[in-house]
Amino acid sequence: MSEVTATDLYEVTMALSYLREDMRAPATFGLFARALPPGRGFLVAAGLEPALDYLSRFRVSHTDVEEFAEVLRRPVEDLEPLRGLSFDGLVRAVPEGRLVFAGEPLMEVTASLPQAQLVETYLLSLLCHQTAVASKAARCVLAAGGRPLVDFSLRRTHGPEAGMQAARLCALVGFTGTSNVAAAHRYGIPAAGTMAHSYVETFFSEEQAFRAFARSHPGPVTFLVDTYDTGHGVATAARVFEDLGLGPGCGIRLDSGDLDALARRARTALDEAGLGAVRIIASGGLDEYGVDRLVRMGAPIDVFAVGTKVGTAADAPYLDTAYKLVQYDDRPVMKLSSAKVSAPGRKQVFRFAGLHDVIGLADEELPVGSEPLLRTVMRDGRRTGPHDSLTAARARFEADIANLPDEARSIEHPVPHRPAVSARLAALTASVRHRIEDRIREGEEP
Structure with a gap:
């Protein structure tokens, strides 16, 4: 399947x-979330790296034109x-790992209108899904309170590529490993896994299964202990x-039942x-709700x-995003x-201490004590710098999450920030609105 089609x-x-009307002047589109999903106090910007890869190689081929014609049933x-047609425009975006709120542009694209x-x-699909998953994973990190987390999602994601994205996004917000072998190899994430209940069931006894597994894997091993009777x-x-x-580095995994007890x-x-060094994996x-409950109960779970x-x-599988x-x-x-x-108008987000944001116009002077969130990441259809790394994205996430107020980071009933609007943006919005409404009242086309 062509990315173009x-x-x-x-x-x-x-x-x-x-193109036929020769409307090729520069156009700017802003991509943003209209509102945060219920149960979210923030979003984690994600998906920018694959989006830039897509834009870098975007070009409508003869085969693409043939497919368009076939679908439209036209010559x-x-x-x-x-x-x-290829992409040779400007992209300004929030780097991956930064926290954002409703109404703030994740990305602005300026290019010839058809481009x-x-x-x-494609941009909406990439950023919407990945920001949603990264935000969910980030809440798990908050709930775990410093305990390691491992991604086991591949077999339940909406397709293998979504599973690859999920593994990368979990690593971006601080997960320590993934069961996804391909993602571990591609992104340099530590691979983690144990065994299935079916493995234990194929042996005459649990002991035979555990010993056989240990013979094949002489390093630290983890045994799944709840196939029959957990005790x-x-x-x-x-x-x-x-x-x-x-002992050290080994573990047991609990996969069902009252995990606390x-x-x-x-x-x-x-x-x-005498096996105090053996870890318990649950x-x-x-998700963040279950993890938070177990942590607050003091359950002796290590991972x-x-x-x-x-x-x-699962509880917020999409974002109400717009372009x-x-x-x-x-x-x-x-x-x-x-x-x-x-x-x-083209915009900028000015961030002050405590993640208090003001959405303003791109050409406004940077307010004292603030930093701009949107950065120029592509010019003339080319990246302005090297590919970003998971390490750098994780560092940005950790810095932002450390400054997120308690009410927004709460697992239950979080209260997100509401970004303010600059005086200049408010004035421009009122001016454009009045211009459109005046033309409508006068019976003209807006």
């Missing part, structure tokens, strides 16, 4: 019309104006650890066997493995539809 049909029909010649229009769908499984694991001289009993049994339908609910951002035209040919524009009003 992975778009909504109306992007193609609009771009073609712009190939009708779609020829699109052939050879900027045709890339809309018996813990005792068996402890005996195998002692017999084989295994089971972890307490397991910890007591392991300690009594999994099984966990949390989370999968389904995080890799799919709106804010300026065309130096003319600020805006949308006035009910509940979907968009502010005009």
Whole structure:
């Protein structure tokens, strides 16, 4: 599948019309979340790196034109104006790992109108999904309170590529490992995993299964102890650890039941066997709510493995994002539809201490005590710097999350910041609105 044809049909029909009407002046589109999902006090900007990769290689080929023509049931010649179209515009964006709030542009794209229009769908898909998953994973990090987290999401994500993204995003916000072998290799994330219940079931006994596994993997091993009876499984694991001289770095995994009670009993049994260095890993339908509950109860769990609910951002699987035209040919524009009003003009987000933000215009002077969130990351269709790293993105996340106020970082009923609007942006918005409304009252086209 071509990345170019992975778009909504109306992007193609609009771009073609712009080309035929010779509407090629620079246009700026802003990509932002209208509102935060329920249960979210912040968002983690994510997806920028793959978005820049996409824009860097974007070019409409002859094959793409043929596919467009086939879908539209029109002669190939009708779609020829699109052939050879590539992206040579300017991109300003919030770097991955930064925390953002509703209404703040994650990205602004300035390019010839047909170019900027045709890339809309793919950019929304990349940034919407990845920001949603990164934000969910970040809340798990907050809930864990410093305890390690491992990504187990691949088998439940919405396709293998979504699983690759989830592993990368979990690492971006501080997860220590992933079960996804391909992601571990591609992104340099430590691989982590244990065994399945089916492995234990294929042997005559749990002890045979544990010993066989340890023979194949002489390094630190983790035994899944709840296939039959958890208490018996813990005792068996402890005996195998002692017999084989295994201990530091090894662990047992609990995957079902009352994880708090089971972890307490397991910890007591392991300690009594002199295996205080053996870790307890918990999994099984966990997300930030389950992790937070276990941490607050004081459950002796050393590592949390989370999968389904995080890799799919289960309680908030999408963002109400938009990609709106804010300026065309130096003319600020805006949308006035009910509940979907968009502010005009190219923008900047000025961040003050405590993550208090002001959304202003891009050409405003930087206010004292603030920093600009949007950075120029692409000019003339080329990156302005090297590829960003997970390490750098994680450092930005850690710095922002450390300064996030308690009410926004709360797991239950968080209260997000509401960014303010600069006086200049407010004045421009009022001016453009009045201009449109005056023309409508006078019976003219807005």
